[in-house]
Amino acid sequence: MRSLLTRNETLVALIILAFCAMTAAVDPRFLSVTTLTDLIRNGIVIGMFAIGVMLVLVSGGIDVSFTAVAAFSMYSATKLMVAWGVGDQMLVAFLVSALLGLTLGLVNAVFIGWLGLPTLIVTLGTLTAFRGFLLTFVGSQLITNVPPGMRAFSRSMLFRGTTADGAFFALPTAVLFLVGAVLVTWFILNRTMLGRSIVAMGGSREAAARVGVNVRAIQFFVYGYVGVLSGLAGIVHASLARVANPFDLVGLELSVIAAVVLGGARLTGGHGTITGTLLGVALIVLINNSLIMLGIPSTWQNVVIGFLILLGTGVPAWQARRRAAAAA
Amino acid sequence: MSEAPSEQPLVRLSGISKSFAGVHALRDVDLEIRRGEIVCLAGENGSGKSTLIKILAGAQDADAGTIAIDGREHRALHPIEAVRAGIQVIYQDFSLFPNLTVAENIAFNHQLSHGRRLVNWRLVRRIAREALERIGVRIDLDRRVETLPVADKQLVAIARALLHDARLIVMDEPTTALTEREVRSLLDIIRKLQRDGVAVLFVSHKLKEIFAVCEKIVVLRNGRKVAAGPASEFDLGSLTFHMTGRTLEAVDLPPPAGPGAPELLRVEGLGRGREFDGVSFCLRAGEVLGITGLLGSGRTELAKALFGLAPADRGRILVEGREAAIRSVRDAMEQGIGYVPEDRLTEGLFLPQSIGRNAAVGILDRFAGRGGALDRPALEGHVEDWVRRLKVATPSTALPVQSLSGGNQQRVVLARWLATRPRILILNGPTVGVDVGSKADIHAIIAGLARDGLGVVVISDDLPEVLAACHRILVMRDGRIVEEVARDEASEDQLAHRLAS
Structure with missing residues (x-):
């Protein structure tokens, strides 16, 4: 019981409930299937990013380049689809974008795993470099006329319907990508030795190396995996928005990292759960949407999110310090 | 084979040499450990003990020499090979994963060395429970290791080492963080392991413990094996002599202060x-x-x-x-009043900064001239003087403090306080974490301070x-x-x- 109360997950869940209650009090229409499907739709891309970032944090690193990886993969894949004349082959788009993401992720891995450079420095560098490379060599023109495959994908829904009071709701098929990312990552993290090695490495890299964990190989896996997730998130994002904008996505890094940290992952490594991450994402998406419903200017979003981060990470840290003081 | 299997040593290191960036850490070292034998590897900090352990565990490769386990020679040993051969190292920091539970910490290596790809959580718990039972202790399997007291962490490390049929357990300075009573129960566990036929390589510079449990002593100094033999052939004096390469004199304390002082x-x-x-x-x-x-x-x-x-x-x-x-x-x-803290690493020193800066930090005020600007030459001269008087072994005060050994780091902290007069x-x-030779030096410094009229606690x-x-x-x-x-x-x-x- 005690451990349940002091967990980040519980705290975030409570904040989410409080927010829902507040918004519903102001606008009863908030409590509807439409709101739920809208929130899920808005959470798909951030959620996929967050799952990747969580894995990196658990492994003891950090990645801030994932948005640039996503933008690069998404835009290049769209261009290639047009150039190759396979505009209706969505599978090609997913494969190419994932592959490009993997390649860029492995570029990070080379600097981090092979040259042993600090992860923040490397990914800060590649964030700018990937973006610059994209805008200089691949293109900086908006593609508004996206290939037919992407348009079809954006229209494809798992289910749709109309509520009693006439509001339209639908859940896009794209949500399966988030579900897939969650299931695969959960399985890796909790059921495979690879995943446990990632957690162990985040707890103590030295100890992991001593028992024969191949730290370098694991870093290649982690950054490659995040690259693939980012590439997929990018193409999903472009499809849902029906525009491939090379200036898109970059700038979202901190919100995503905020969501993950709110969900209990520690910047020092070794801690982080899927549940927590999803709750963190839910909270961020909820705030972005419900503040509008509450009639609060959108500039307030950052203020609120900032305070929530201080609260969500500060309270557990403070509790931990008090526990430590009580034990000593 | 000329030797009968039972006569063959469990582990035989021959002619091991290793250097880092041209500095010899080990030179032509031989070491033999038989089944169920408790061997002590003694030596001061920097004598090459840690390097030798790492080579034995496969964490580092030797530049020259061979490692034979049960008579089978290995040129380079992979960590997993060492584990399979039954060699387990308990490092000073225990090498545990603070964020994982007791159960997973104990079973992790076992799962890894058995080439498992998927985790069987029920098996993890069973392995952990049995391992703890074997050394006769009870620790909550689901507790995160970071929440355990030090002595329990060590027990977890020992339980983990005993899995995969450990035949040789290497303990690197196992008693550093333990109280007297915990040390005694650790020594009991070591003797119990011996009765089970497990050999223990006990790495220490604490002389009392060495004599309490070890049968055979091997002494390293400056990367060379300088003495080896049954424990009965050594006494405190000879062991100290071999470790330090000099005879240590008893502290020459000035006569106690009379009531008139x-x-x-x-x-x-x-x-x-x-x-x-x-x-x-x-x-x-x-x-x-x-x-x-x-x-x-x-x-x-x-x-x-x-x-x-x-x-x-x-x-x-x-x-x-x-x-x-x-x-x-x-x-x-x-x-x-000056104070030299217990944990000089966390409380006392700025490790990456230079020796000079560390020693000067307490007296900056005194050397601040008009407008607060530092009189650098005077400050540096003053610091150099103390560093020399306390015999800090360094070619230059510009080097970072972390390049010094424990004893020398402690001297830098002392220099800082003495500079404040x-x-x-x-x-x-x-002298926590300081080796025998430096210890005697620090005691001599203390006696010298008393002679100069200081009061020392x-x-x-x-x-x-x-x-x-x-x-x-x-x-x-x-x-x-x-x-x-x-x-x-x-x-x-x-x-x-x-x-x-």
Whole structure:
């Protein structure tokens, strides 16, 4: 019981409930299937990013380049689809974008795993470099006329319907990508030795190396995996928005990292759960949407999110310090 | 094969050499360990012990030489091969994963070395439970290791090592963080392992423990094997000689201060919270006063109160006869009190910064000229002087402190405080983690300070240390001073008994 109360997950869940209650009090229409499907739709891309970032944090690193990886993969894949004349082959788009993401992720891995450079420095560098490379060599023109495959994908829904009071709701098929990312990552993290090695490495890299964990190989896996997730998130994002904008996505890094940290992952490594991450994402998406419903200017979003981060990470840290003081 | 299998040593290292960036860490070292044998690897810090362990564990490759396990030669040993051969190393920091549970920590290597790809959580718990049962201890399997006390962490590390049929357990400085009682139960576990036919390589520089458990002693100095043989062929003196390469003289403490010597510090009824209470004593010029007690007896809290780190909330402190209100470190420094903390690494030093800067940080004010600008040449000259007087072994004061050995780091902290010209110096665990040779040097420095008329308070749970270096010894227990003994009236056993009872 005690451990349940002091967990980040519980705290975030409570904040989410409080927010829902507040918004519903102001606008009863908030409590509807439409709101739920809208929130899920808005959470798909951030959620996929967050799952990747969580894995990196658990492994003891950090990645801030994932948005640039996503933008690069998404835009290049769209261009290639047009150039190759396979505009209706969505599978090609997913494969190419994932592959490009993997390649860029492995570029990070080379600097981090092979040259042993600090992860923040490397990914800060590649964030700018990937973006610059994209805008200089691949293109900086908006593609508004996206290939037919992407348009079809954006229209494809798992289910749709109309509520009693006439509001339209639908859940896009794209949500399966988030579900897939969650299931695969959960399985890796909790059921495979690879995943446990990632957690162990985040707890103590030295100890992991001593028992024969191949730290370098694991870093290649982690950054490659995040690259693939980012590439997929990018193409999903472009499809849902029906525009491939090379200036898109970059700038979202901190919100995503905020969501993950709110969900209990520690910047020092070794801690982080899927549940927590999803709750963190839910909270961020909820705030972005419900503040509008509450009639609060959108500039307030950052203020609120900032305070929530201080609260969500500060309270557990403070509790931990008090526990430590009580034990000593 | 000429030898019968039972005669063959479990592990035989021959001609092992290793160098880092041109510096020889090990030169042509041989080592043989038989089944169920307790061997001690003794040597000072920097003698090559750690490198030898890493080579034995496969964490590093030797430049030359061979490792034979059960007669089978390996040129380079992979960590997993070493584990499969039954070699387990318990590192000083235990090499545990703080964020994982006890169960997973114990079973992790086992799962990894069995080439498992998927985790079977039921198996993990069973393995962990059985491993803990084997050494006869009970620890909650689901607790995160970071929440365990040090002694339990060590037990987890030992339980983990015993899996995969460990036949040789290497323990690197296993007793550093343990209390006397915990050390005794650890030594019991080691003897129990021996009865099960497990060999133990006990790496230590604590001479008492070496003689308590080991059958065979191998001494390393500067990367070379300088002595080896049955423990019975060594005594304290010869072992010290082999480890340090010189004969250590007993500390030449100046005669105790007479009643005529000026009283530097008087403490009356000092207390703080529930940490300590009713502490009274006095310290005269030229006197070295020892305060000893177990962990949690209040000794460290008392030291911190005297230095204003965690000020006392009742009682009086008099410095040279005048009442002194010590509410902060600055107050204490103004009263001429210096403090060398217990954990010099976290409390005392800026590790990546230069030796010179570290030593100078306490006296910056004194060398600040007009407008606050530092008189650098004068400052550097002053620092150089102390670094030389304390014999810090370094080619240059511009090198970072972390390039020094433990004993030399401790000297830098001392240099910093002596540079502030204190009248009273409080040393908390002055030789924790320092090897025998440096220890003797630091004791000699303390005696020298007393001779110069300083009052020194040495706080330590190292009984031979307080007996060697102090004129009088106060024994603390449960936050109170329970006894005062003069140096020549006390014996180690007597003191140990008073600490615990």
